[in-house]
Amino acid sequence: MRAVIYSNFDLCSGCNICRMICSEKKTGGTNPRLALLNLEKHGLVYRPVVCAQCRNAFCLKVCPVEAVYRQEDSGAVLIDRAKCTGCGLCAEACPVCAIVMDKQAGIARKCDLCGGDPACVRYCPTGALELVILGGDKDE
Structure with a gap:
């Protein structure tokens, strides 16, 4: 079994809430530059980048x-x-x-997946981030 955070760029608005929540949880401050995930902008599309x-x-x-x-x-x-x-x-x-x-x-x-309950996933307002559990080689 392996847990991963799946990012759906079609739903990402680029709001940075995931990064602010991550930095708050991991450092105690809301600075997106301290987050353990990133947002890449490609034209009009944002793509969350996480481990x-x-x-x-x-x-x-x-x-x-x-x-x-x-x-x-x-x-x-x-x-x-x-x-x-x-x-x-x-x-x-x-x-x-x-x-x-x-x-x-x-x-x-x-990213350490917040011990199995990733804050970025929980607080993403658009549902662009999802915790997915992969079972075996076919899921890889």
């Missing part, structure tokens, strides 16, 4: 201190803040650019 929780996660493979790991019950790829050295290899390896380097804390940060 894909990759089945063959490159970020996990390149971490020299094994700070990046997969949580067994949710399948989420997480970063152990205590182990992370801030080398940035995981961020460089991420195919969707979903890992951010927190220069102040000296560590890498990424």
Whole structure:
């Protein structure tokens, strides 16, 4: 089993509520630049970009201190803040650019699915974000 946040760009209005909620939950402040997801604008269309929780996660493979790991019950790829050295290899390896380097804390940060109840999904006013549970190889 693996949980992922599916983004439907057809429904995204670009309001940034997902990013403000994420930053509030993770940092205590409502600054979209501190969010663990991004919004890309392509012409008139916005596309939410969030960690894909990759089945063959490159970020996990390149971490020299094994700070990046997969949580067994949710399948989420997480970063152990205590182990992370801030080398940035995981961020460089991420195919969707979903890992951010927190220069102040000296560590890498990424979406952790809010422990299974992602705030961005819960508060998205248009329903552009959805938590999807993938079961096996056919769902990948």
